[in-house]
Each structure stands twice: as structure tokens, then as C-alpha cells.
Amino acid sequence: MLITSAGRRAGLVECFRASAARMDVALEVHACDLYPELSAACALADARFAAPRCTDADYIPRLLDYVRDNGIGLVVPTIDTELQPLAAARTDFASQGTYVHVSSEEAIDIVRDKKRTMDVLAKAGVPVPRTATLEQFRQDHEGWAWPLFIKPVAGSASRGIALLQDLSELKGAYSEPMLVQEALGGDEYTINLFVGEDGVMHAAIPHLRMSVRAGEVEKGRTVRRADFEIIARDLATALPGARGVLCFQLFDDPRLGPRIIEINARFGGGYPLADRAGGHFAENVLRTAIGLPLVACDDWQDGLTMLRYDNAVFV
Template sequence: MGVALEIHACDLNPDLSAACALADASFAAPRCTDDGYIPLLRKYTRENGIGLIVPTIDTELQPLADARPDFSAQGTYVHVSSPQVIDIVRDKKRTMDVLAEAGVPVPRTARLEDFRRDPAGWDWPLFVKPVSGSASRGVELVQDIKALDREFDEPMLVQELLRGDEYTINLFVDEDGVMQAAIPHLRISIRAGEVEKGRTVRRDDFEAIARNLAAAMPGARGVLCFQVFDDPVLGPRVIEINARFGGGYPLADQAGGHFAENVLRQAMGEPLVNCADWRDGVTMLRYDNAVFV
């Protein structure tokens, strides 16, 4: 882009963070749920001339979305959707309800307490997962109702079992709320909820789902991603949305998505580049690496 850029990273313990070791500068920050998190970020960004903040975990989306106008007032663009969008995507049951109302295909879903009151008419086995989980945490396949006759540590959902291939669709929505591109990839191999091997796939039905999904999210902005199971009987079904860069985004970028570049351009007030001219069949094979300090 012909622009000098610096990457500043923060972590609870930056001395033991690979990302902080690779960044141009780093600093310690409290948990994003701490009352001091946003004030510290505002002070740091103001004193260091930071023009863009990019959240990377689900739990920091809400505080950053709420504080977005305050950062904007001091010249810092926060890459996050509206608080309304974050409210929706952090509650998987509400996500399913909002999408279903907009005509986006989703699996049958119920809160565990509602399912226990009326379990009739469900086909076993079923999925059970946290209402606000991420990275496949707490997801279980249960074979009968006895498996649900226990206490869980957090609110849970029951969802019909979906079969078939799983896909991630990365999409970019501009500041006017218009989806500029959607890039699906097949999740060939998964580890700890992240795609380990993937391949871009061009499908018109996925793009149509992505457009409907983006339109259903009031104030969706920037890069988002969502997961789809292509069930051989039911067809594609959306199971969750991440209102941030997903772990598999580098595959979309390598395929020609230019989403990250457009986030930078939005922060700098520059015109966006075309991000819809991407390559089908690009494969990503990941491996572990080490950072030495």
C-alpha cells in the first residue's frame, strides 16, 4: 500500500505471547472484561497515534463495540460491528432466531431448559453446546435424554444433528452495510475449533446465504465469518456467526479477498479495492511454528 505501518499487540502477559514477540511493539493489558480495559486502550492509542484496533477474540467485541464512538472521536477506527450485532452473535439461540426470521436456513434449536419441558418430536442423536461458546468448547453429541439429565456450568443449547461437509464463509461488509464479497472454504481438517486444512470453494448458494445473513445483522461492519453444514438431506444450514476475523481468514486473503487491506483502507479513509475477484480451489495446509525470544 506504500504506507509505513506498525503493529502494536497487547496481552495479559506479553512476555509469553508469540504475537507480542512478533509485533513492532507490545504492552500488557487487563482482561477485556475488566473495567480498566477500555480506558487503558484509549490512553495507549491516544499516546501512540494508533489508527486502527482489530479485536481477535469474542469476549472483547462487546466492550469495543460500546466504546467505538469514543475511539472514533480521538481518531482511532475500531474494526467491530454494532453493539446490536454483537448482542445477537454472542447468544447462539438468538442468532438462530434472527437468521430464521430473515429466511436464512438454520438447524432446529432450543434452549436446554425449553427442550427438557418438551423433548417430543426430536430425532436423536443431538448436539448440545454453550449458548455463548466458541472454539468448539463444550460441544457434545448426546445419544439420549439421559445424557442431558445433569447440571451444566453455563446455559446450553440443544440442536438437531447435522451431517455432511462443514464450511466457513468469510465475508466483508463496508461501512454502508453492503456486503462486498463472500469467500467460502471447505473445512477439510479441524483442530481445537480452528481450520487446519481448507480449500476455497465457489458456490452461488453460499453467496446468497451470506447476503441474506449480512442484511439480517443491523450494523454488521468489516470482516465476519460464519459456519455452515451442507447436510445431504436438509441442505446448507448456518450454525454460528463470528463478528470478527476468523482463524481461517488467511486462506481467504491468499485467495485474493483483500479484506484485511480494506479494513486498513477504511481506517485511513481511502477508497476500497475490489475484494470479490478471488480464486477457487486455493488450499491451505497449516503447521505449528515456534517463536524464539
């Protein structure tokens, strides 16, 4: 298998290795990054190589050559910006016998645009906060309750997010398209879910985001919530062609109730907690790539706490 943009995803490498061990399958993990010599996950992989930026024209051809030359059966992307090119090239990889773990182009187009995400979910009856593009808000900001959140339409890792207390804090211009949302309170959760190739959601595992660093959960605890599972199932249905592992964040606002704020159509940074709790989504991704039946992944441990800390890989 190949993990792309591997970066610090050492935990994901170990999740796949543990999954292969349970399956009694020999797994060779390849990893790539812009600078693989500076990537912890690449250092822990069995093989590694330098890949172009996913925005480069040579990105997909380089990966296609690599998977062909190295007999790669599974490609797992880890960052949002590579999902669109990989979804568009999914059939090209399949013609070489490689399964790419990515949802449909339509689903990726939706989740990469946070305004469109909110519109699609709202239309499907999935709870979301009131949302408008910055241009729409500037034209009509009456009736909004301050404070408000502003964030990039295509942002990630908490980049560019700000809390505005009143209209005076709104900048005259921003370097990228922005959207405005009603501010939510209460506890924040991530829900990891697995959707089969048949479009059916097999499990959803929420965890409380007790502490977050650079947009990624640092301390978390699994929480079994029937209402979150219903929301996850409705979300999976609302996204055309959603497949494999996805995750989304929501706030359980004490006034409004649960409200989804964003979706990542990939393995999230906090996935190892769901995996350790017994939701073996990575194993089912391997099984899908190999052509084996899926295993049940909804019998997971409630109340399992993950306390991350910094570690080092020495090369």
C-alpha cells in the first residue's frame, strides 16, 4: 500500500500494520511526501519516495508510474488538497489494479467547499449552523447574532479562522474566499465513519475533542451517542458517492443542539482513537482493496481516552 502526503501520520501507518496482522496478511507500507527525509511516517514505512506537490501537473503521472512499478494495491491519501486529483484519476489507478481510497469527485467537490457543504447538508435535513459567504453577509448582515465565526471556504487545520465580536472587526479584504457562520458553543466532537462501496454506512464513532492543537485532536474520548449516529448516517446519504473513511466535526450547542461545521473525506488525524476503540475501519479499507468481505466495525469501546504526546523518530 501507499500512503500519500504521509507527513506525521505515524499512527496511521501503525493502524494499517495492526490491521494486516489481524488479517494474517503480509503488508508492505510505502509512503511519499514532498520531503520524505523529514517525514516521521515515511521513516517508519518500508519504502519511501519524494512526490511532487499534489497541485503539480506531474503529481498523478508520478503516482501512476510508482504504483505500477512497485505493485501497489492500495493508495490512501491523507490531506484534503490531494483528494480531487486522486478522485478524478481513480479509474486510471483501477486499470492498473490499484484501489484508491477516495470518495467520488462529486462528494469531494462538495466537502472542499464549506459553503456548498452547508447548503447540501441543510437541504438534506442535516443540522448545520446558519452560514453565508462573506459577500452575502456584507450585502445583508441584519438579523445575525454576534459573535460570528469567519473562515476560508476551502480552509483546513483551523487556518484563517477568527471569532468576530462585531462588524468593526471585519477586514476590508481577505486573501481568499471566506464564509461567515453563527458562533456555536458547547462541546466539540469528531465523528469517524465508514461507508462501504455500496454506499451503506457501517459504523460511526464519535469522540469528544478535549484538547486540540493545529486543528487536530490531542486529547479525546470516545462517546456513544445515538443522535450522532443518526446524523452521521444522514450525512453519508446526503453526500453522493461517499465511500470509505470520512470524519466530520460538530458542536453540541446547548441552545441549538448538534450542528456540523465541516467534513473531511479522508482519514482524520484522530482516527487512531477510533481504531484502538475497536472500529477497524483501516482493516475494512484493506479488505476492500484485496476483495475480501468486510468485518463488523460497530462494536467499539465507549469512554476510551487518547492522550497524545510528542515522540521522535531517529534516522
